[in-house]
Amino acid sequence: MFELLARDKYSKARRGRLRTAHGVIDTPVFMPVGTQGSVKAVSPRELRELEAQIVLGNTYHLLVRPGIDVIKHFGGLHRFMNWDGPILTDSGGYQIFSLAKLRKISEEGVEFQNHVDGTPAFISPEIAMEIQTTLGSDIAMVLDECTPYPCKHDYAARSVEMTTRWAKRCKEALQRRKENVQRSTSNAQRSIEEDQQSAIRNPQSAIKRQLLFGIIQGATFDDLRKASAQAIVDLGFDGYAIGGVSVGEPQEEMMRAVESCEPFLPADKPRYAMGLGTPPQMLEMIARGIDMFDCVLPTRLARNGTGFTPTGTINLKNADFALDKSPIEENCACYACSEFSRSYIRHLVKAEEILGLRLITLHNLHFYLDLMKQARTAIEREEFDEFRRGFASKYKARDADLAVTQ
Numbered sequence: 001m002f003e004l005l006a007r008d009k010y011s012k013a014r015r016g017r018l019r020t021a022h023g024v025i026d027t028p029v030f031m032p033v034g035t036q037g038s039v040k041a042v043s044p045r046e047l048r049e050l051e052a053q054i055v056l057g058n059t060y061h062l063l064v065r066p067g068i069d070v071i072k073h074f075g076g077l078h079r080f081m082n083w084d085g086p087i088l089t090d091s092g093g094y095q096i097f098s099l100a101k102l103r104k105i106s107e108e109g110v111e112f113q114n115h116v117d118g119t120p121a122f123i124s125p126e127i128a129m130e131i132q133t134t135l136g137s138d139i140a141m142v143l144d145e146c147t148p149y150p151c152k153h154d155y156a157a158r159s160v161e162m163t164t165r166w167a168k169r170c171k172e173a174l175q176r177r178k179e180n181v182q183r184s185t186s187n188a189q190r191s192i193e194e195d196q197q198s199a200i201r202n203p204q205s206a207i208k209r210q211l212l213f214g215i216i217q218g219a220t221f222d223d224l225r226k227a228s229a230q231a232i233v234d235l236g237f238d239g240y241a242i243g244g245v246s247v248g249e250p251q252e253e254m255m256r257a258v259e260s261c262e263p264f265l266p267a268d269k270p271r272y273a274m275g276l277g278t279p280p281q282m283l284e285m286i287a288r289g290i291d292m293f294d295c296v297l298p299t300r301l302a303r304n305g306t307g308f309t310p311t312g313t314i315n316l317k318n319a320d321f322a323l324d325k326s327p328i329e330e331n332c333a334c335y336a337c338s339e340f341s342r343s344y345i346r347h348l349v350k351a352e353e354i355l356g357l358r359l360i361t362l363h364n365l366h367f368y369l370d371l372m373k374q375a376r377t378a379i380e381r382e383e384f385d386e387f388r389r390g391f392a393s394k395y396k397a398r399d400a401d402l403a404v405t406q
């Protein structure tokens with residue numbers, strides 16, 4: 001399922017390949033976020049042209065709108081949004097804890113009212129798995145409690161223990177669902193290629209190959225991160241995510257959280273740092289052994305007129321660009337940079353023309369995806385450390401950009 005192709009000599013950076021029911025993912029990988037079944041302002045065709053390998057779907061948002069029954073009616077999220085590549089769905093937990101109202105957390109699950117019309121709902125580990133098999137994602141995530149920052153040690157400790165019990169229930173629930181599908185299809189001896197073809201035709205067969213990732217919590221406490229990593233790895237998952245990072249903590253704490261977990265993670269499974277990050281943060285995480293990332297930054301910043309460049313972000317609304325004939329980024333191969341000037345894009349953004357935001361989004365996604373491609377090449381050539389240092393020395397991070405991830 002996951003193949004480790006190369007390792008960097010001077011850091012923990014890894015080059016890998018993950019096989020899913022809807023195709024192969026080369027890691028390190030950036031996963032554009034399709035919050036409501038859509039990567040904002042970008043069509044699936046454009047995502048394919050950008051060479052996005054996988055997109056992320058937010059279970060909570062899809063649950064609230066349009067509702068799981070609508071997606072079930074279409075045979076899953078792939079068909080509903082017309083994206084035939086891999087999809088990762090989160091469990092919905094993060095948004096329940098950050099967006100929904102009146103949460104009541106118990107051992108059984110979480111009661112909440114959705115943020116759109118206040119309808120009460122309940123999600124348990126078993127329901128989280130049922131929803132994600134109905135969505136038909138290639139990678140499902142366990143239901144976890146994402147503790148806020150800051151968080152007291154004893155609360156975080158109890159939360160880690162419950163998250164472990166929930167992870168076990170998720171694994172067992174998914175296993176039962178897979179066995180049911182297996183019994184109903186009963187084609188036991190099929191090849192992976194046949195399964196991949198049939199995954200596109202028949203969402204039920206994709207569920208047999210749905211991967212489940214465990215999530216490590218533990219807030220900013222070294223002992224809890226280690227205990228959580230050990231407990232989640234002991235349960236055995238197809239991949240391991242580090243959750244509860246990028247929730248407003250200082251960057252050093254974020255790096256330390258990952259460093260505490262990493263030694264416990266098996267080398268032959270993919271690792272995913274949830275909700276990260278800025279371009280230099282992703283490279284730092286790759287150097288610490290992380291393979292997968294998702295972040296709203298490239299799409300969300302685009303919508304306030306901010307574009308990524310190798311020297312940092314630029315705000316295209318800035319008057320400096322009024323007569324600028326150069327593209328957002330010199331030598332960038334994306335559609336926006338191949339065809340349009342900063343001046344024109346600035347005009348579109350100022351005039352609130354939708355095209356302006358779309359062009360910046362296309363560029364920003366290209367920037368993130370291309371950065372991962374460069375990282376993969378650098379790892380293969382054993383030049384990753386040099387690449388990371390070179391990038392960091394030119395890139396100037398702005399605090400204002402980071403505030404947007406929250």
Ligand SMILES: [Zn+2]
Nearest residue numbers: 332334337363
């Ligand atoms: Zn570009």
